Amino acid sequence: MKTTIRLLQNNDYPHVQDLDTGIEDDYVKDIFDRLIQGPSRLFGLFQDGQLVSIAGYTIYAGSYAMLGRLRSDRRWKGNGFSTSLMTHVLNAAFTLHSIKWAGANTQEHNLSAQRVIEKNGLSNYIILHGAVTKDTSALETGAKPWNPVTDLQRKRDWVQQTYVKSAQVFPYECYYPFPGSMDLFQDHDLEQWAFYENDDQTRVLITKTDQKKNHYLHAVYPWSDMATQPGLWETISSDYGRLKEQTGEDTYIWMDLTKEEAQTLPANHRFELPSPWLLYGIYKEEYEKLG
Template sequence: MNKSIRVLQSNDYAYLEAMETGIEDDYIPRIFDKLTTGNNRLYGLFLEGQLVSMGGCSIYAGSYAMLGRLRSDRRFRGNHFGFELMSHVMNEVIKLDGIKWIGANTQEENIPARRVVDKLGLVPYAKLHGAVTKDTSLLESGAKRWTPIESNERKKAWLQEVYVKPTTIFPYECYYPFPASEDLFQGVDLEKWCFFENEEKSRVLITKYDQKKNHYLHTVYPWDDMISQEGLWETIANEYHKLLEQCEGDTYIWMDLTKEEANKLPDGHSFELSSPWILYGKEIENS
């Protein structure tokens, strides 16, 4: 049996097309070129010249590696090719200079992927709903919007105060939360992230633009009192409507919520709460 694993290039797209993954409207074919360049890598496991399993990683902030994009040809499932491939990917990533943390983020209902992640030795960090909506009117009361923060030093101070501490998870992008550290925020373009303070300067809201399949106003609020904070949702709604004017296509508000936070949403809320995502990972020593 002729079996091999190698890095995929953009001209390997035909191998992906020949796979039978059973996934409808998969996003990977649409951005295959992007996933094989820059800080992204894709690997393929080939059997007799046929691509039977594919997966990869993305590097964030120079020291965080997120495994993912595991796809297997259903005609070859049951042979543990997915684990074999991702084990190879993880070993390759660990060899890269500067990597301090490696992880994976998979939905709770995706049992096959969770089995692979468990066998890789990654441990659960957090479980979060990627809650999306186009309408926050039920949460608004007409209160005054929060004040924008213009100073990058003030923005850095908020990140330091709220996130740079043990066990804190920061939603860096949609689908990509990470354990927060100073490394995560080095090089961040704070001009592109909007920060807002409440009147008492005791709370901060961060909003940033993200695009995966759709456009998102990615909102980050690190406390569990989001329902009772006057002006919070008016601020989010205002930023969302500004983004709507700039984007063509489906545009949503995205907020990462724990189960407890999701349960606090009022009856009749418009958030779509899909199966929660479980963040797995581990720190890499001597990198």
């Protein structure tokens, strides 16, 4: 039996449609054309000409590769194809000169995907809930909202202090967190994102907009004391209200919360806390040492 791995093209769509993955309404099939161009690539593993597994990567901020879209035909599972394909995708990502770090996100209950990722040398960075809500009233205290930060250098100073120096994980988009570096904080992004700081300038909040089917105000707060900061939630609520006026009812607040942070929410909070995601990753120099 002959096994081959290659980049998928437009004319491979019928092969992808024929995969028996058991996933209902698989978004990969819906946006296949977008996953094979631009910053994304999709690879297929073929057994004697039959597509049995797919996976790919997308480039973010020029130097980060997020691996994913791993799908296997249920009739061919147990043959190690997923691990072989992920190894190929990871190698392909790191052949790109600009890529410094590659990662993968999988839900906590997806043990098979975690095994594939770990076999390729990636380490777990953090576990995060993608928490969403339309109502922050349980956390509001009536305090005044925080002060907007408009100076670009002040924004640079904040991200340098909170994310870059420590390489703390920064949620660059909904579903896509990465270890911090200045590559994630280009001036055009900093100018577009809203920054707010409290009166004594010891805390900062970043808000930005995202769309993953629904519209989101993505609120980013780099500390674990979010339940005790007067004015924080009033600031988030104010920005959310302005966004909702523009985008309509299918608009939510999104915050990436660790399990420990989720436990600090009051009992009457209105956040939905779906199964958390595990972020895995590896830097190129670490991967090269693995041989």
